[in-house]
Amino acid sequence: MAEFQEISKLSALHPKPAGLVLQYGTSGFRTNAKQLDHIMFRMGLLATVRSKKTKATIGVMVTASHNPEEDNGVKLVDPMGEMVTQDWEEHATQLANADQEDLLTALKNIIEKEAINMSQEANVFVGKDTRSSSASLSQAVLDGVSALGGHSKDYGLVTTPQLHYMVCCQNTQGKYGEATVEGYYTKFCQAFIQLTKNVRITLCLFVHLKKELQISLNNDGSKGRLNHQCGADYVKVQQKPPTGIKINPGERCCSFDGDADRIVYYYTDSEGTFHLLDGDKMATLISTFLKELLTQAGLDLKIAVVQTAYANGSSTHYLENTMKVLVRCTKTGVKHLHHVAQEFDVGVYFEANGHGTVLFSKAAEEKIQQLAEDTNVNDERKKAALLLRNTINVINQTVGDAISDMLLIEAILAIKGMTIQQWDTIYTDLPNRQLKVKVADRRVIDTTDAERRAVTPAGLQEAIDNLVKKYRQARSFVRPSGTEDVVRVYAEADTQSADALAHEVSLAVYRLAG
Ligand code: NG1
């Protein structure tokens, strides 16, 4: 077939370095940008085939998120804006690792296995981050799409959540919004104005809310290296503000990661102490707000918070025991959280590192909508239903989105008349520490119970249990990272002795898995 000839010709321009093996992990392919040209071309091919299979538009995002500037990566976005399925992750790995001369065979295998109708039209949306390598790498994706005769739309510089949003809008015939960057900003900004406008009407007697949302931008990609001593990951892991940013006491700050799907808040107090408000604090604020509104609206909808093992123990304790909210723990990686959140009417999910959003079931959205339009309900119920409806509109339900999360948090703080300090004191984080350990093969560590216990190597879990016993309110676990060649160690305890516990557990990892 003509398209296969085109692939042979074009793939020679994107050759695979001999011996390179990469795996489609929790966040797609991610490694040094120099090794990715052939991967991008091949993901262009795969996205085209996926589009033919689903008869829908597929997204390809070129980014390495929070990784250093010299890395890059690629992720595929499925029709409703969700991550691709497990089977297709495996196809991606197969295609990526096929030797140059076996590429066509590998592609044909996928086409056959999935019974793809090759005459079906294909559409692929492509986006990229601000890394210097992203321009040529996204061009390689576009080459892959055109090699198979697919149509592509290059959105250029966009955030990951914007691309997810665009794909979802396109495949729902505009029901979710308009599939343009302008459409994205219009939708979420209008929802924010609507949400806070209602507040002004009801609370203007008590609180002076006549303020616009004033934002001052730093490290916006116009200069400096992406994520270098800044960004959500830096702030969260280092537990300090980005280098070179002047923060006045009590000033509300937030940091996004390299592709703006993560956000963390922070401030420094009058003594100069740094305070971080991470994904757990956001999940708590948002779920409390939603639970109160659901109660006021008299809506019997099941709300749950989905976390990972990295969630601070204090947050879980507060949610379960004070807020009486159902909490579920899953494996690391947004797709796991997303799936569990879909089981509830209202599923609030956040990774501690600030990646998260809220999902509303179709039934929940309908009930809220009906109540908001019902003329026979009392004012309190109606007001709550309207707030809920506007809250839904400000949330990007396709994926965790730093911009949309920021607007939601800002709206909630404004509605509740809360300062960042008051939000921070809802519960106190247990001191904690994350460390990375380099071992020969991190896959020797296998885990269970949502990654909270190590099954292999023998003796490791027992060693961790014995170390944890020496500390109060302590917890520690280890797992192989899905995005870096390291083992991650997490520890928390009642004091900053969590640092010592993390260190001791790291030594046990060296000893037993090194
Ligand atoms: P790994 O490298 O598997 O720990 C990291 C984050 C995840 C997730 C992915 C994707 C931590 C501890 N892990 O995964 O939460 O965000 O990157 O970007 O923050």
Ligand code: ZN
């Ligand atoms: Zn990211």
